[in-house]
Amino acid sequence: xxxxxxxxxxxxxxxxxxxxxxxxxxxxxxxxxxxxxxxxxxxxxxxxxxxxxxxxxxxxxxxxxxxxxxxxxxxxxxxxxxxxxxxxxxxxxxxxxxxxxxxxxxxxxxxxxxxxxxxxxxxxxxxxxxxxxxxxxxxxxxxxxxxxxxxxxxxxxxxxxxxxxxxxxxxxxxxxxxxxxxxxxxxxxxxxxxxxxxxxxxxxxxxxxxxxxxxxxxxxxxxxxxxxxxxxxxxxxxxxxxxxxxxxxxxxxxxxxxxxxxxxxxxxxxxxxxxxxxxxxxxxxxxxxxxxxxxxxxxxxxxxxxxxxxxxxxxxxxx
Numbered sequence: 001x002x003x004x005x006x007x008x009x010x011x012x013x014x015x016x017x018x019x020x021x022x023x024x025x026x027x028x029x030x031x032x033x034x035x036x037x038x039x040x041x042x043x044x045x046x047x048x049x050x051x052x053x054x055x056x057x058x059x060x061x062x063x064x065x066x067x068x069x070x071x072x073x074x075x076x077x078x079x080x081x082x083x084x085x086x087x088x089x090x091x092x093x094x095x096x097x098x099x100x101x102x103x104x105x106x107x108x109x110x111x112x113x114x115x116x117x118x119x120x121x122x123x124x125x126x127x128x129x130x131x132x133x134x135x136x137x138x139x140x141x142x143x144x145x146x147x148x149x150x151x152x153x154x155x156x157x158x159x160x161x162x163x164x165x166x167x168x169x170x171x172x173x174x175x176x177x178x179x180x181x182x183x184x185x186x187x188x189x190x191x192x193x194x195x196x197x198x199x200x201x202x203x204x205x206x207x208x209x210x211x212x213x214x215x216x217x218x219x220x221x222x223x224x225x226x227x228x229x230x231x232x233x234x235x236x237x238x239x240x241x242x243x244x245x246x247x248x249x250x251x252x253x254x255x256x257x258x259x260x261x262x263x264x265x266x267x268x269x270x271x272x273x274x275x276x277x278x279x280x281x282x283x284x285x286x287x288x289x290x291x292x293x294x295x296x297x298x299x300x301x302x303x304x305x306x307x308x309x310x311x312x313x314x315x316x317x318x319x
Contacts, residue, residue, distance in 0.1 A: 001042055001201050002261050002271070005034040006280060008059035009258060010287050011068050015075050015090070019236045023295065024075040028091040030058040032231035033163050035257020037133075038063065039204025040161055040226075043212050044131055052101040052114035052132040055091030056163065060133070065098045068287045072294035079300040086300055087308065099128075108134060108143035111160070115147040118158035118221075129215045133161040136225075137168025139182045148223070152189035155220035159211045160186075162223065163198065165230035170243040186223035198226030199257045202264070231256065 012031050018024040030037065033056055041063035044051065053060050058071060070082050077086040083094050084102070094102030101117060103110045114132035121128050138144060139162055151158050162182045166173050179185065186193025196207045204226055211222035229252040233240040240249075253259075265271035 001035075001038040001205075002258075002265060003279060003283070004041070004059055004063050005038050005201070005258050005261060007068065007283050007286070008034045008037070008062055010280075010283050011062075011071055011290075012058060014072070014287050014291060016232070016236065018075065018291070024090070025077075026089055027075070027236040028055050028089075029230070029232045029235070030056045032252065032256060033165060033198065033226075033228045034059040035201040035261060036161075036163050036198035036204050036226035036228050038257075039201040039206075040131065040133070040208045040224075043205050043208035044129070045212075046098075048099075048128045049212070050099045050101060050114070050117050050128060050130045052103070052110040052117070052130065053093050054103060054107070054110060054133045054135065054138070054163075055093075056135070056165075057093060057133055058091075061093045061095075061100060064095075064100055066093075066095065066100075068290035069293055072287075072290045073297060076294045076297070077300075078294060078297040079304075080297055101130075107138040108141040110134070111138075111143045111147040112150075115151045115156060115158055118151065118156035118215075119154065121157055122154065127216065128157070129212050130156075130158045131161060131212075132158065133163055135168060136162055136164040136166075136173055136182050137171065137176060139185070140168075140176060148186070148189045148221070151221045152191050155191075155218070157215040157218075158221045159208065159215055160221060160223040161208070162225040163228055164225055165228045167230055167234070167240075167244070169234045169238065170240070172243075181225055183223050183225035186221075189221075191221045191223065193223040193225065195225045195227065198228035199255055199260060201257055201261055228257075 008030055012029050015027045019027045037059035041060045046064055073081040074083050075090045079085050092103050093100055101113055111132050114130045118130040181195050183193030183195045194207050196204050211224055
């Protein structure tokens with residue numbers, strides 16, 4: 001878990017540097033949410049369970065088989081990008097071979113898709129669980145409510161995972177919810193809601209493992225709300241200084257999931273300074289190599305601009 005968390009943070013930080021140097025157009029960050037994603041990812045069966053991630057789930061898709069190279073190819077918009085061939089913005093994850101359901105730019109559209117995949121599992125008698133993630137702001141969208149209601153009625157094998165990072169762009173949680181927690185909404189749809197400390201990867205794993213096993217056994221959905229904190233602006237186009245103080249952000253950094261997981265590993269005798277330094281050096285080398293590869297990879301052929309936009313005849317000509 002710790003290695004994936006550090007890898008995700010390192011890739012994310014590299015994307016910000018590339019953006020600020022004018023080399024990639026956009027970044028939407030996972031920083032602060034890696035621990036929640038690691039706990040959730042390890043609770044799933046990567047060989048059979050489907051995930052419908054949202055745009056911050058970099059750590060999760062790395063756990064599901066993506067790499068620093070694939071995500072940097074996406075950041076550069078190169079055709080080798082497995083998510084979309086460089087056709088979508090970064091953070092629009094998707095990979096049929098790895099059971100990653102493609103996302104879209106309007107927030108929340110992946111939630112009914114995930115519920116549909118869970119319905120297919122039940123109708124076909126197939127043994128997989130579907131995971132879908134979203135922010136607390138998205139939990140106010142109609143897609144969430146309609147999908148949760150349908151999943152509750154039919155007791156579908158789906159886990160709703162809300163990564164509550166405290167801000168929907170610039171709007172704090174207290175101005176988003178009429179209840180205290182997103183998870184409080186679950187009983188209204190006929191299933192359990194659980195709040196967990198999203199900065200504690202092992203506690204997230206425990207809660208998620210229970211939810212996944214319950215869904216797999218026919219017990220229906222669970223809404224897990226992981227309380228996290230977004231450490232950076234909403235995206236590379238946002239200035240978060242206009243709506244929160246530097247002191248607030250710095251305080252959150254002191255209890256970040258990577259800091260806590262590192263301390264746990266040290267206290268348990270599973271990690272020391274030398275091993276941690278060696279691992280981080282290995283990860284940095286991996287990200288450096290991935291950056292060089294992605295930056296120098298060929299650009300898309302302009303002739304393919306309308307591919308997947310318009311129907312094509314067998315010879316490749318557009319209708």
